[in-house]
Amino acid sequence: MEAFLTNSKRLLNEFLENFLRRRFTPPLRLQSDFLNRMFTDCAFCKITISCVLLHYILNMTQPVASMGDLENTVSEADSNAEIIRGISDGELALALRGILRRGNPVVLIADKQRVAVASQREQNAEWRFEASGDFGDQSRAVVEGAMKNFKWLEVDSLETGLDAAASATVYRKGDVSRWTERRDILTGFKRPKAQDRGRTGEISADTRKRVGAEAGWHCQFEGCGENLWLDANTDTLGNFSYFAHIIASSVDGPRGHAKLSGRLFDTAENVMLLCDKCHRLIDRVSPDEYSVDTLNGMRAANVEQVASLFRSLRFPSSDMIVVGGNILNQSVVFDQRRAEEAMRAAKLRPAGGKPFWFAYNGNEMGDGSSPHFWETQFDQWARMDIPALRARLTGATYGGAQAEVVSVFPLHLMSVLVLAGHLIGEARSVQVFQFERNSVGDNTQGDQWAWPKDAKRPDPSKYSVVVHREPTNGETEALLLVSLTDRVPRGELPAEFYEDGAWKMPVVEVVVPTPSRSVIGHPYDLELVGKAFDDALQSLQEKWRVSRIHCVPIAPTAACIRLGQKLQSRHQSRIAFYERARTTDGTRGQFKPTIEIASSYVKNVATDREVPLT
Known part of the structure; x- marks a missing residue:
């Protein structure tokens, strides 16, 4: 009983798959373990399915009048159509059993790849095709069980084979075996003998590697996609692939061509990676149904789909820019590994190489109130940093190749960070990371550079713009305060800004309900604060039309980068930035001007030295 069930499962699986292939476009496929589940999990299914299959097989062996839909289709269809759309080895075996029961003369007409079954329904009647397809082990077993009832004829073309049917000879196993070996070599199911290799269109190892890689080692036939490194039925690893030519390597092969076969046999674009079933389908079952154009279209679409899937696995490449320097008594410490982990957590792929600083x-301490510090910075910017950053951003550093995203890691004075943001701009995709001081080696991906996993999306109204005083009497200068990490203390502002409880010029302030060092804690924060900067600059430049802005920021490093980026879109005014002056007694000093950024230059306020930005 078990042997019968095993054979029944095999036959039913083949029948159902071929039925789905022939009745639906694109062809449907059975789930690989469908019949396994039915034959192992349900005793009733075992008996029912086996009986249905047995009934089908018995019907196929009855006279033609009771063979059902398949037999009627064959009897009424045009003979040429039956040649074009072949059937599988199992289906052909079933059809041969039905034809055999009639007792009429039968001729097996073979071209270079397949066999068509021709018969006479009545004595002296015309020969007609009943079926054609893959003449494999199952079909051959049926024929060789009753060889005296069959004749054999080899022709160049099935279309003209009927005219020569009367000249067919007796069926001889030796003749058929030789034809089978030639057929298998022509269709790529068997490798030629060693002495014949190199003269029959062998696909080289390099071409096989390329085709396999382009296909992702899955079947390229439209709608199949079978994994060719894994047997779905046995869950066994191995190489179950076939390399099939679109234009055959031989003129006599499927879709062979007098001129192109010899030229394209080792061209990757002329080779498809297929599973056994799909290989048989295009080369032995229905080679005429699958033209060169059809298969070329299938292959091209598959290569693009596979490439697209693999591209989706890759995060966008990102170039790493560190805006970093020593600040007063704190030496800058940057861990590239942790920064790269933060990039991966943000679904970015480090482009490789060292980051750009x-x-x-x-070794110099970054004292924002020291004239020597700023003069040294201006020397460095003019000589190296600004030209090198421009080259990095445009891709000139790498011969024109640009990373898809720029990742910015800010660790510097606020004035320097704003300048860097201005140079980086918004024309390209930029990911700004915020250093989190309170996250110290907590073993999460990215540690101090990664956004907290439990961070809540901020309310859209978190950042607001407050106007403390509007311009009067044609004032051309205004003050921009940024109070995010802490509130800008009025008493530490220069007297020309604020004195005796009164503002001395127009003032706009970007504020949050609760300033803190962790105010930027979510990627959406950077979007919201950028919008607030936009609104503030719009009031200052487009509404009030001031020519010079004084900016005092107390903000996280990432927010300073965003402020600099926002100077791109509407930077018409000169903007002077202020840092807190250093004192010797530990008290907090007043805010002093450091640099002035214009559309085309950056100026050292203390010396009036200008460095071009373009």
Whole structure:
């Protein structure tokens, strides 16, 4: 009983798959373990399916009048159509059993790849095709079980084979075996003998590697996609692939061509990676149904689909820019590995190589109130940093190749960060990371550079713009305060800004309900604060039309980069930036001007030295 069930499962699986292939476009496929589940999990299914299959097989062996839909289709269809659309080895075996039961003369007409069954329904009647397809082990077993009832004829073309049917000879196993070997070599199911290789269109190892890689080692036939490194039925690893020519390597092969076969046999674009079933389908079952144009279209679409799937697995490449330097008594420490982990957590792929450092001040302490510090920075910017950053952003550093995203890691004075943001701009995709001081080696991906996993999306109204005083009497200068990490203390502002409780010029302030060092804690924060900067600059430049802005920021490093980026779109005014002055007694000093950024230059306020930005 078990042997019968095993054979029944095999036959039913083949029948159902071929039925789905022939009745639906694109062809449907059975789930690989469908019949396994039915034959192992349900005793009733075992008996029912086996009985249905047995009934089908018995019907196929009855006289033609009771063979059902398949037999009627064959009897009424045009003979040429039956040649074009072949059937599988199993289906052909079933059809041969039905034809055999009639007792009429039968001739097996073979071209270079397949066999068509021709018969006479009545004595002296015309020969007509009953079926054609893959003459494999199952079909051959049926024929060789009753050889005296069959004749054999080899022709160049099935279309003209009927005219010569009367000249067919007796069926001889030796003749058929030789034809089978030639057929298998022509269709790529068997490798030629060693002495014949190199003269029969062998596909080289390099071409096989390329075709396999382009297909992702899955079947390229439209709608199939079978994994060719894994047997779906046995869950066994191995190489179950076939390399099939679109234009055959031989003129006599499927879709062979007098001139192109010899030229394209080792061209990757002329080779498809297929599973056994699909290989048989295009080369032995229905080679005429699958033209060169059809298969070329299938292959091209598959290659693009596979490439697209593999591209989707890759994060966008990102170039790493560190705006970092020593600040007062704190030496800059940058861990590239942790920064790269933060990039991966943000679904970015480090482009490789070392990060680009902007405004790195080496062993010098970064005192924002020191004239010497700024003069050294201007020397470095003019000589190296600004030209090198421009080249990095445009791809000139790598021969014109640009990374898809720029990842910015800010660790510097606020004035320097704003300048870097201005140079980086918004024309390209930019990912700004915020250093989190309170996250110290917590073993999460990216540690101090990654956004907290439990961070809540901020409310859209978190950042607002407050107007403290509007311009009067044609004032041309205004003050921009950024109070994010802490509130800008009024008493530490220069007297020309604020004195005796009164503002001395027009003032706009970007604020949050609760300033803190962790105010930027979610990627959406950068979008919202950028919108607030836009609104503030619009009031200052487009509404009030001031020619010079004084900016005092107390903000996280990432927010300073965003402020600099926003100077791109509507940067018409000169903007002077302020840092807190250093004192010797530990008290907080007043805010002093450091640099002034214009559309085409950056100026050292203390010396009036200008460095071009373009």
